Amino acid sequence: MTADQQVLKEKLPDWFEKDFFLHDPQQRTWDELEVGESYDTAPFVVTRERIEKYAAGTEDNNPFYLDEAAALNSQFKGMIAPPTIIVPIVFAAIRPDSWVKMPGAVNPGQKLEFGVPVRVGDLIQCKIVLIDKMIKRGKKYTVARMHITNQNDEMVCIWTGGLVLPK
């Protein structure tokens, strides 16, 4: 890791909003979503700060995420991010009026298929397509597939999953 990467400051997209209620009135309902539609996302540059914050927030202090000396001597030949670091990357990338951020939506399960690990300084892109929607036991489900790649066009993760929407 270079000195530049060490001090790299995180920049969230201008549209990023912590208050998920603000865009709730613009949320489309499950009925309005069309299988096959895709979503605009913002690229995300991974910072050391985000990896450290994520490791702390998930109580996962693996030395390969946090200790350069330990990581250099590993199969990864340098520090990596935890595999599920794609969660903040996707939440940074997705617009605030996406159903992914609908207040009251509940997570029924997800599948993550990993490629190369994420590292500090990576520029991550997400391509997201709604691949299914269904009613099951009276509940409204969405299913998306997200192709998450890095600056070298290497596959970082294929994330398949969705939410149970409240409207």
Added chain:
Amino acid sequence: MADKISFDEINLGFELPMQSKSITQEKITKNAEASLDYNPIHIDPEYAKKINLLGKGTTIAHGMMTLSFMGKIVTDWVYPGGGFMKSLEGKFFHPVRPNDELKVYAKIIEKHPRPKKEENFLVLDVWCEINDGIKVSAGTAAVIIPN
């Protein structure tokens, strides 16, 4: 460095050491900031009460927080052992709430030898229970064991 895991020496049924987590609102909120998922169902007790979320009206932990714990029990074993995470999936069928004691379990259930040893992989059942053994999530992890 820890000893490398040897694919040939792995036995089906091998269980990783159980891990436990005390869930609190403070930790859920910290995870919201870490993961940028600020859905009010996780961080806003008033809202959870108002909509009587999942019948109990409390906030719930992020499913992805539970999935990260399901990943951690595996990477804590496989990373020092020289392996790689290939996939991780989980279904969340019971909410995890503040003040729950979460226990995470993992057990090797499949061995997949390949002609190239760097493609050898294992599949583990991974699941979580709260309190008196109520299963809250279950799924699998696949890990590459190249040695």
